Amino acid sequence: MNPLPVLNEGPPGVPFGDAPLMLESIPALQDEVRALAAERGAVILAHNYQLPEIQDVADYVGDSLGLSQRAAASEDETIVFCGVHFMAETASILCPDTTVLLPDLDAGCSLADSITAAQLRDWKAKHPAAIVVMYVNTTAAVKAETDYCCTSANAVPVVEHIRREHGDDVEILFGPDMFLGAYVEKTLGIRMHVWDGECHVHAGIRPGDISRVRAEHPGADFLIHPECGCSTSVMEYVAAGDIDSDGVHMLSTGGMLRYAREHQGGTAIVATETGMLHPLRRAAPDVDFIAANEAASCRYMKMITLPKVRDALRDGRPEVKVDADLATRARLPIERMVAIS
Ligand code: SF4
Structure with missing residues (x-):
């Protein structure tokens, strides 16, 4: 794939590569990303745990299953996958003829x-x-x-x-x-x-933290978002009786957004990686969404930055490509899962 020309050198202060991103640079960079995506015929898919400025520039934001389904339905030449490496691999497995770009190949997953x-x-x-x-x-x-x-x-x-x-x-x-x-x-x-x-992130969401935050906000709903491995521990704490199950809602990404749209006012404590708070707060600005622990952040998800997304679109790399034989074998267990769901 040929690198695209730089459309916009950007105003002074718009960073390249790993340079720190200033708040005032974000709108210009987002414009540049959208223009490059249009020129390359690319769709931008972003996981819920991505940085807010990336979620805001994406064509589709969702959980890993939703992103896989969106990737599988894609007719675009290129997918820019704003998530972690195994997710980009899954997109490559499901769309072998599409170029899948992952803006930072080091964005892995401890799980x-x-x-x-x-x-x-x-x-x-x-x-x-x-x-x-x-x-x-x-x-x-x-x-x-x-x-x-x-x-x-x-x-x-x-x-x-x-x-x-x-x-x-x-x-x-x-x-x-x-x-x-x-x-x-x-x-x-x-x-x-x-x-x-x-997953290393769950270590930030312990039963003791949860009990303390719930005691500080009596009457608040407690939402568990069992996406990725960051909050499956909390599902297990509830099943084991380590957390009071009163007011607990176990919700998928879609269920969380539905909850947000159906509630006005009030407080909800959310056990999840903190990136999920951005779409929730956007969907229901008058609900006070509180993280069960603000430290529950996935460092791999946060390796994808807006300048790296721009660079990937401009240069057409780095690409994640799963070997055809491996992809055929890896597709089978995914298809079996989808057939059951
Ligand atoms: S939160 Fe990060 S490390 Fe944990 S399972 Fe998800 S991608 Fe992997």
């Missing part, structure tokens, strides 16, 4: 990094009859070794489906999120083999 394809192959070798269920937060190489993918929203139905198909005694290898695995076990009253991976 996806907690299991490699080699580790999964070793685990499978110890349990040759087992069915493998992996959270979508995994690399393409791990998906290629997987029978079913799942998200936090459909993990229980996926495991129920497997038990219906293969019998209640079926052995299941579930990973890499140990909190989601424990949640599924408690909800269904079953035992699985669960990998002990986790």
